[in-house]
Amino acid sequence: MEIIKFENVSYEYIRTDEQQRITQRFEAIKQLNLSIEKGEFVAVLGHNGSGKSTLAKLINALIQPKSGTVTVNGFDTSVEENIYKVRKSAGMVFQNPDNQIIASVVGEDVAFGPENLGIKSAEILRRVREALESVGMLKYFDYSPHNLSGGQKQRIAIAGVLAMEPDIIVLDEPTAMLDPLGRRDVLKTVMKLNAEKNITSVLITHFMDEAALAQRIIVMEGGKIAMDGKPAEVFSQVEKMRELRLDVPQITELNYMLKKSGVNMPLGILTVKEMTDELCRLKLRA
Amino acid sequence: MSIEVKGLNFFYNKGQVFEKKALDDINMFIADGEFVGIIGHTGSGKSTLIQHFNALLTPDSGAVYLNGNDINADKTKHAEIRRKIGLVFQYPEHQLFEISVYKDVAFGLQFLNLPPQDVDRRVRGALKVVGLSEDYFEKSPFELSGGEKRRAAIAGVLAMEPEILILDEPTAGLDPKGRDEILEQIKILGEELKITVVLVSHSMEDVARLVDKVFVMADSKIVLHGSVGEVFANSELLESIGLAAPQITYLMKELSQRGFSAKGGVYTVNDAFRAIKDVLDE
Amino acid sequence: MNERLIIGQYYPANSVLHRLDPRVKFIGSFAYITMIFFAESLLSWFFAAVYLFAMVIISKVPVRLMLKGLKSILFILIFTCILNIFFAPGETVVFEFYFIKITLEGLLLFAKMAARLVLLIISSSILTLTTTPLALTDALEFFLRPFAKIGLPAQEIAMMMTIALRFIPTLMEETEKIMKAQKARGADFETGGLVRRAKALVPILVPLFISSFKRAEDLAMAMEARCYRTDIKRSKMKELKFQRADYSALVCVTGFIAGLIIFRYF
Numbered sequence: 001m002e003i004i005k006f007e008n009v010s011y012e013y014i015r016t017d018e019q020q021r022i023t024q025r026f027e028a029i030k031q032l033n034l035s036i037e038k039g040e041f042v043a044v045l046g047h048n049g050s051g052k053s054t055l056a057k058l059i060n061a062l063i064q065p066k067s068g069t070v071t072v073n074g075f076d077t078s079v080e081e082n083i084y085k086v087r088k089s090a091g092m093v094f095q096n097p098d099n100q101i102i103a104s105v106v107g108e109d110v111a112f113g114p115e116n117l118g119i120k121s122a123e124i125l126r127r128v129r130e131a132l133e134s135v136g137m138l139k140y141f142d143y144s145p146h147n148l149s150g151g152q153k154q155r156i157a158i159a160g161v162l163a164m165e166p167d168i169i170v171l172d173e174p175t176a177m178l179d180p181l182g183r184r185d186v187l188k189t190v191m192k193l194n195a196e197k198n199i200t201s202v203l204i205t206h207f208m209d210e211a212a213l214a215q216r217i218i219v220m221e222g223g224k225i226a227m228d229g230k231p232a233e234v235f236s237q238v239e240k241m242r243e244l245r246l247d248v249p250q251i252t253e254l255n256y257m258l259k260k261s262g263v264n265m266p267l268g269i270l271t272v273k274e275m276t277d278e279l280c281r282l283k284l285r286a
Numbered sequence: 287m288s289i290e291v292k293g294l295n296f297f298y299n300k301g302q303v304f305e306k307k308a309l310d311d312i313n314m315f316i317a318d319g320e321f322v323g324i325i326g327h328t329g330s331g332k333s334t335l336i337q338h339f340n341a342l343l344t345p346d347s348g349a350v351y352l353n354g355n356d357i358n359a360d361k362t363k364h365a366e367i368r369r370k371i372g373l374v375f376q377y378p379e380h381q382l383f384e385i386s387v388y389k390d391v392a393f394g395l396q397f398l399n400l401p402p403q404d405v406d407r408r409v410r411g412a413l414k415v416v417g418l419s420e421d422y423f424e425k426s427p428f429e430l431s432g433g434e435k436r437r438a439a440i441a442g443v444l445a446m447e448p449e450i451l452i453l454d455e456p457t458a459g460l461d462p463k464g465r466d467e468i469l470e471q472i473k474i475l476g477e478e479l480k481i482t483v484v485l486v487s488h489s490m491e492d493v494a495r496l497v498d499k500v501f502v503m504a505d506s507k508i509v510l511h512g513s514v515g516e517v518f519a520n521s522e523l524l525e526s527i528g529l530a531a532p533q534i535t536y537l538m539k540e541l542s543q544r545g546f547s548a549k550g551g552v553y554t555v556n557d558a559f560r561a562i563k564d565v566l567d568e
Numbered sequence: 569m570n571e572r573l574i575i576g577q578y579y580p581a582n583s584v585l586h587r588l589d590p591r592v593k594f595i596g597s598f599a600y601i602t603m604i605f606f607a608e609s610l611l612s613w614f615f616a617a618v619y620l621f622a623m624v625i626i627s628k629v630p631v632r633l634m635l636k637g638l639k640s641i642l643f644i645l646i647f648t649c650i651l652n653i654f655f656a657p658g659e660t661v662v663f664e665f666y667f668i669k670i671t672l673e674g675l676l677l678f679a680k681m682a683a684r685l686v687l688l689i690i691s692s693s694i695l696t697l698t699t700t701p702l703a704l705t706d707a708l709e710f711f712l713r714p715f716a717k718i719g720l721p722a723q724e725i726a727m728m729m730t731i732a733l734r735f736i737p738t739l740m741e742e743t744e745k746i747m748k749a750q751k752a753r754g755a756d757f758e759t760g761g762l763v764r765r766a767k768a769l770v771p772i773l774v775p776l777f778i779s780s781f782k783r784a785e786d787l788a789m790a791m792e793a794r795c796y797r798t799d800i801k802r803s804k805m806k807e808l809k810f811q812r813a814d815y816s817a818l819v820c821v822t823g824f825i826a827g828l829i830i831f832r833y834f
Contacts, residue, residue: 047461048432060793084795092793095459099786104734105702111805113794124805146737149328160794176459179327179488181528206461209533245463250491250533250555257559263566272533276540282566283546342748365756373752381749383774393771394754428778442753 003168003200004036004059004090009068010223011054028054030223031068038167039198041191043211043231046220047245052204055220056172059202061086073167088117090168091161095176097153106148106156107132107141113164124163131162134197135189151182155189162193168200169193176206187213208235208249212270219244232268251275287353287370287449287482289316289339294348296334308334310506312348316484316499321476323493323514324486326503327528332486333376335503336452339484340371352450369398372448376455378439382427387418390427391441398446412445413438415478416471433464437471444475451475452484457492469496490532494518494553502529515551534558578700583628585698589814590707596821597695603828604687612831613683619824620687620694629697637693638686645682652678705729706808724798731787739780746775 009032015024028051036042046052057063058070061077073089075082091113094100103109110131114124132138135155145153154174161169171190175183187210194201203214211217217234219227221244227234235241235248238256248256255269265282269275296309309331316322326332337343338350341357341364349356357367375381384390391409400408413422416437422430427438436456443451456472457465473496476483487493493500493514500517502510504527510517518524518531521539535553538561542548548561580586585593600620607613624634656678658671696704709726716722747757750771757768 047463062789062793084797087793087795092790094786094790094793096783096786098738099783100790102734102787102791103702103730105700108702108730108805112791112796115802115804116795116797118800118803120803121805121807124803128805145734157790164794179528180530181327206465208462245461247462251537253555254534254537254558254562257555258562261559261563263563272537272540275537276544276546279541279562279566280544280546286566286568337748340752342751365754368752369754375745375749375752378749380779381746381753381771381775383771383778393750397754397756446754 001038002035003038003073004034004202005069005071006032006034006058007069007071008033009058009065009070011058011063011066028223029058029065032224034218034225036200036202038200039194040216041194041201041214042203042216042218043214044202044204044218044220045206045208045211045234045246046226050220051223052220053172054223056092056170056202056204059168059170060090060092062092084117088164089166090170091164091166093154093157093161093169093171093174095173097150097157097177100157100160101145101153104144104146106137106143106145109145109156110159110163113160117164127163127165128159131159132156134162134193135159136185149182150178151185154178154182154186158186158189158193166199168202170202170204172204173206174203175210183207183210208247212249212252219246232270235270236267288318288351289450289482289484290314290351290354291335291338292349292351294335294338294345294350296338296343296346300346307506309338309345312508314501314508314511316482318353319480319482320499321483321497322485323497323500324484324503325488325490325493325500325529327488330503330527331506332503333454336373336454336484336486339450339452340368340373342368342373365397369394369446370449372443372446372451374440374443374451374453374456376458377436378443379427379432379435381442382435382439385426386424387413387427387430387438388423390438391445393442394446408445408447409441412441415444415475416441417467431464433460433467436460436464436468440468440471448481450482450484451479452486454486455488456485457487457489465492472496488529490518490524490530494532502527504528514553518553519550579629579633579697581628581698583626583698584813585623585627585694587813588698588817589808589810590699590703591710591808592810592814592817592821593695593699594704594707594711596817597691599821599825600691601688603825604684604691606828606832607684608832612828613680615827615831616687617683619827620690623694624690627694627698629694633697634690634693637689641685641689645685648681649678652681701733702730705733706804706806710808721798723802735783738783739776742779743772743776746772 009029010027011029012025012027014022017023044052044055058065058077059072061083064078070077072086075086077083077086101109102112107128110128111124114127129138132141135158137152137155137159140148140152145156158169175186178186190201190203191213193199203210205211212231212235214231217227217229217231218225219234226244227237227240235252238248238253241248249270251269251272255265255267255275259265259267263282265278269278291312291314294309294312298306298308312335324332324335334343338345344358349358351357352367352370382390384393388409391412392405395405395408418434418437418441427435430438453472456468460468469492472483472485485493485497497514500511500514501508502517502524509527510520510523518535521531521535524531532553534555538548538552538558546565548565552558552561604616607616624631653670653674656671656674658673660672661669662672662675663670705726709722712720712722712725751757755768755771757765
């Protein structure tokens with residue numbers, strides 16, 4: 001079942017001057033078609049300005065398409081009455097961990113979403129505890145988020161979304177400001193939620209090693225989808241990725257260089273283990 | 287210019303309830319003209335350490351020497367020291383404030399009482415080094431893209447013509463293209479200006495690409511230092527402190543364990559390609 | 569992290585006072601502060617002091633922290649002391665030296681005033697030391713709620729306070745960071761006259777404003793994404809609810825009021 005559906009969606013940012021005259025138009029999303037199945041883990045790549053963040057905001061109904069329709073969990077996001085239903089089913093985590101935590105106590109912050117939904121106290125408390133538990137932050141319930149690390153803050157932001165019991169979680173470059181340890185923890189959390197709770201995950205990222213963990217990669221360019229496929233399929237097209245000003249993981253790059261120099265091996269190798277197996281096999285044969 | 291740190295200890299909130307040791311017996315030497323990396327995860331003390339290099343922080347014990355002179359011997363010289371040591375903070379674009387890129391780069395120079403033609407020469411020079419052409423001079427810094435803003439901010443430090451350049455996480459938060467551009471620029475910078483460069487980072491790939499020597503920090507201490515190869519060879523230690531060597535290092539290790547004997551000391555894709563090719567071509 | 573980054577004065581401990589409903593603590597402090605203006609006889613003063621001392625003990629907050637608040641009023645105390653002692657009219661002269669005349673009435677007046685100030689400061693310290701800023705906000709929202717009928721947005725005011733509490737440390741840290749960064753670029757904040765120093769603030773304030781606007785924008789979006797809306801009543805994870813201890817505390821407060829009124833005339 002498709003849980004997110006974009007049909008011929010366009011969106012533009014309009015800048016106006018003091019007299020409300022249009023000074024600049026920028027079409028961030030152009031005639032985009034996309035469908036994401038329930039339970040999928042999709043990574044979205046693309047350089048800045050390719051339309052990734054706009055895509056994320058369209059899913060959460062933070063913005064509505066100029067033309068076309070976005071359907072989330074069966075709700076058309078352009079319909080006024082659907083907005084809060086959409087936001088409840090598609091939670092969002094943003095880039096800057098400091099700018100999305102609202103309360104000065106961890107537990108209170110996670111409770112913010114359910115409180116907005118008007119849920120009863122006892123149920124909120126249950127959800128908050130459960131959400132913090134599943135991101136491994138329950139023991140920080142009474143802490144001030146100010147003294148936590150970036151990775152911990154992002155996990156609290158994820159818990160804040162989880163407490164609303166969403167079907168989808170959209171993460172807009174959640175690891176961009178984190179160190180390797182924080183990145184690893186956040187990624188692990190996302191993968192765990194996807195696997196255990198079947199939460200559809202859309203991860204926007206600049207890190208190729210993170211994208212390699214997804215089931216599907218979408219590459220955006222100029223407001224359109226430039227590439228769409230399994231990580232091995234997408235990363236094996238090294239030339240095209242470079243054209244789109246993106247990297248590929250080191251192993252995939254090595255794979256590509258070897259192949260191009262005449263080594264008889266398949267393309268699309270992503271992990272150290274696959275590469276070692278392949279090279280050892282080649283050496284035996286030689 | 288060389289930097290030497292001897293027995294440096296530093297506490298946050300010294301003597302208070304919340305006292306915390308931030309640097310624990312740091313000893314290091316960075317020679318003139320070296321390109322050095324300092325790596326460690328957030329909170330390991332690396333940002334605190336580099337703020338000692340230009341006297342923004344003063345050690346509780348121990349000392350920092352520039353070309354053999356203790357920088358805290360005479361506090362009135364601190365402003366002068368800060369001019370010689372260019373420190374580019376994390377997310378330096380957050381300090382931009384002037385109405386044009388040109389004026390922002392010139393900000394620090396107003397305190398030097400230079401003749402106007404010198405100011406102009408330095409500003410133009412710095413902007414050229416970071417690759418911002420004349421078209422950008424009169425633009426508002428807030429109109430630029432993320433990567434351009436950051437380059438403008440770095441130019442502001444370069445205009446002071448520092449003898450040592452320290453960059454704290456210069457690629458944080460940028461997209462791959464912005465990352466590559468900045469790193470390329472830094473590399474050229476070190477080579478062209480022949481100044482000492484200290485790169486603070488948690489990205490092993492960045493470090494592997496650029497530096498000669500690495501210091502690894504964890505829990506307020508320097509736990510490892512040496513050439514890039516020597517440091518990456520200790521992948522277990524790196525992992526235990528929450529860092530990881532580049533993917534290629536793991537591949538080479540795995541290969542040698544499986545009897546695929548490629549040559550050691552490889553940690554970039556290009557080197558790995560050659561090493562593997564050599565074995566396969568034998 | 570800096571010690572001054574700790575907002576409010578909350579001292580974490582596990583005491584009956586800490587666990588009380590913040591509204592009760594508000595009422596208690598308010599009642600106490602009002603009542604010490606009624607204290608008259610020596611016995612009533614003694615009663616008020618003993619009551620407060622008991623609260624300090626119950627709160628499990630180190631007395632040192634309680635007294636810290638008094639430092640700030642030391643100057644006022646000395647000043648009023650001088651005024652009262654030297655210039656208060658009175659007949660019973662205790663000490664006379666040229667034009668200086670110290671009277672018993674003056675001394676008493678000062679003693680009363682000093683006692684009032686000290687008790688006032690300590691009682692409000694007990695409130696802020698045992699109650700988190702967030703709980704104070706909740707209590708305030710409750711007391712403001714009746715005014716919602718005349719158009720006062722109690723829920724939004726409380727939300728604003730919550731956000732302010734959350735961001736004060738972040739902004740202070742940011743200010744420090746920007747200052748350091750500009751210093752590293754050669755800026756000089758320490759020397760020069762007033763005009764020059766004021767001008768030196770521009771490179772700090774402009775980036776601070778810009779980043780604050782960015783933060784506000786981000787935060788607004790994050791709040792919206794989590795279904796924040798002002799057109800409906802939000803629920804609460806921790807509804808303020810009176811427990812048995814809260815009722816007992818109210819009885820205690822009433823007892824204090826009654827006691828003080830009685831002792832006043834003895």
